[in-house]
Amino acid sequence: MADNLLSLAQSGDRRSLAKLLTAVENDEVSHASLEIPVRQSDGTVIGVTGAPGVGKSTLIEQLLAKWTDDGLCVGVLAVDPSSPLSGGALLGDRVRMDSADDNDSVFVRSIATRNHPGGLPTTVGLAADVMRICGYDLVIIETVGAGQSEIRIVSVADRILLVESPGRGDEIQAEKAGVMELADLIVVNKSDLDGADRAAAQIISALELSDSAPLVILTSSKSGEGILELAKQLLNLPVRAGAELARARERLLTAWDADLLSRKDINEVLESISKGQFTAQEWVKSKRG
Amino acid sequence: MRIVIAKPGLDGHDRGAKVVARALRDAGHEVIYTGLRRTPEQIVRTVIDEDVDLLGLSSLSGAHAFLFPRICDLLRQSDCNDVVVFGGGIIPIDERQPLFDSGMRAIFGPGTKMQEMADFVETVAKMSTAGDAVGVGEGGDWTWSSGA
Incomplete structure (x- = not known):
């Protein structure tokens, strides 16, 4: 079937x-x-990540409008968190993507994390490959609103766009290590707000010392500033040197997690750990033999 | 279950739709909210692309008598016969039968308990699995009798 x-x-x-x-x-x-076939990295699957509320979905809508005007077909996999308690999810990224509902060159699919570790379901890689093989020239994966250490996205996306916004002040300094080092392009969104130039300057200075600093672009979904530049640059990003090991590591962890969570006895194991019959560490050790 | 909660037409009140979305989330379902002011065509497209099991329509503006049956028709035309459609909002009792006749399975009025909506979805899930007619294009005369 x-x-x-x-x-x-x-x-x-x-x-x-x-x-x-x-x-x-x-x-x-x-x-x-x-x-x-498992797709080889070719720059056509782009991960969009960043903290909650920085404007990822709205920015993606701007990119969809531009790219489809240029004749491209674009798939979007929009990931939102599942409740760790009920397992349910409220998937709201479509609300900000008008193209999702009537642009024939766009296909948006909302995906719940279903409590996969790292905030990214292990099935997203195959979902992106399926979209690519079904005629979508580009696939955007929007992550759950992520902090500094959620870098699982590098295991499936060829290129990473990190979205920042002004007004996150000192946090930007603190976020130097982590996802920022793996980003292929960084945008400071909401550039119509005060402090955007300063935020961009801070990021640039924080990355100055690294070997291949990513491009930093100011964008505003409100005024349209930087959107054309971003749409163009995203299609021409070089492979960033130095990130291969980190990518491989995330791929390995993804595969490992998938294997662990697909164990037939996983529910019993979780129950035993939650009841204190043994600790998680003890269980892992016993499996390692 | 995967469920779309939609606001068709020009009605700008979505407090109720958001509460329902939240309640169904807490009942363990994956709920996609469309946002305000969607056309029937846009809503059907969302149902197709997101491959959902149920569609909940909210209207407080009085346009339900036109919009809800129109959406049910479009779903059938798009071969989405198995999608279960329910509605809620300000919908007078004597205007509900035509909506049931158009293929909707439940109408929830003000005062409906969250638990009742969760029970409805649960019942639909069971009926679907059992192969009973619950979808918008599957015929039959089963409807949920709502307390409100």
């Missing part, structure tokens, strides 16, 4: 692509079962 869905999705049927993405999300299909 998945085979049939894939060929229909490749011919442009949105409903088939949607059903296929559901199968991907539910871990019912794989690269192997769909007979599609």
Whole structure:
């Protein structure tokens, strides 16, 4: 059935692509079962990350408008957190993406983290590959609002756009280590607000000493400043040197996590740990033998 | 279950829709909120792209008699017969039967308990699994009798 869905999705049927993405999300299909190759990094899958409220979704909408005007088809995988208590999720990224609802060159899919570690479901990589093979020239993965150490996105995205905003003052200094070092491009969004120039200057000076400092661009979804420049630069980002090991590490952790969480006895293990029958460390040690 | 909560038409009041979205989230479902002022076409597109099981429509402006059946028609035309449609808002009792006739399965008025909505979704999930007719294009005459 998945085979049939894939060929229909490749011919442009949105409903088939949607059903296929559901199968991907539910871990019912794989690269192997769909007979599609694991995609090689080519700059077409772009991760957009940054703290909650810096304007990621609104900025993505601006990029969608520009890129589709230029004739590109763009897929978006918008990730929002699942509740660790109920397992439910409120997925609200579409609200800020008008193109999601009526631009035929855009396909937006909301994805709940389903409590995958690192805030990124392990299935997102395959979802991006499926979109690419179904005629979407670019795929944007919007992460959950992330802090400095959530770098799991580098395991699936070819390039990383880090979104910052003014008014986060001293925090910017503190965030020098972490995701900022892996970003291929940094934007200081909401440049219409006071302090944007200063925030950009701080970031540039913080990164000055590294070997290959990423480009820093000021953008405003409100005034349109910097959007054209950003849309252009994102398509021409060179591979950033020095990040390969970090990428490999995140890929390994993703695979490891997926393997751990797909254990048949995972619920019993969690229950035992929560009841204090043994600690997490003890359990891991016992498995290592 | 995956559920879209949508605000069709020009109605600008979404407190209720957000409360419902939140309640269904807390009941363990993945809820996608569309935002305000969506056309029937936009809502159907969201249902298709997000591949959801249920669609909840909220209207407090009096336009439900036109918009809700229109959305149900579009869903059937788009081959989304298995999607379960329910509604809520200011919808007078005597205007509900035509909405049920158009394929909707439940209408929730002011004063509905959160638990009732969660129970409705739970019931729909069970009926769907059992192969009972609950979708907008599946016929049958089952409807949820709401307390409010």
